[in-house]
Amino acid sequence: MTREPLPFDHRPDPALGAALRQALEPPEGSHAAFVARLLARVDDSRGAGSWDRVLARWARVGVAAAVLFSLAAGYLVGRATAAPGPSVAEALIAPRTPVVEVVLASVLGN
Structure with a gap:
């Protein structure tokens, strides 16, 4: 059983590169606006509190x-009836x- 090698190309993909550039390029076209938005998000995440x-x-x-779970479990266990034991007359x-x-002793004595 031989497996065919997977098609892998180490060279950059121009279509993927263009799509990534379009998605990551800031709409204003300036690098400073992108960095400002990124730093604003970092400051927002710090305001949430430490871990x-x-x-x-x-x-x-x-x-x-x-x-709440412990109280519910205790209530359910407490409601369960114990197995009835034999009465004195039955015993x-x-x-x-x-x-x-x-x-x-009776076998050995006889």
């Missing part, structure tokens, strides 16, 4: 969800299996 502040906001929600009337020592 520990973001995690702290989500931690409150996570703890609240964990408490006294039920036949019991003989103890091994008694059976062995």
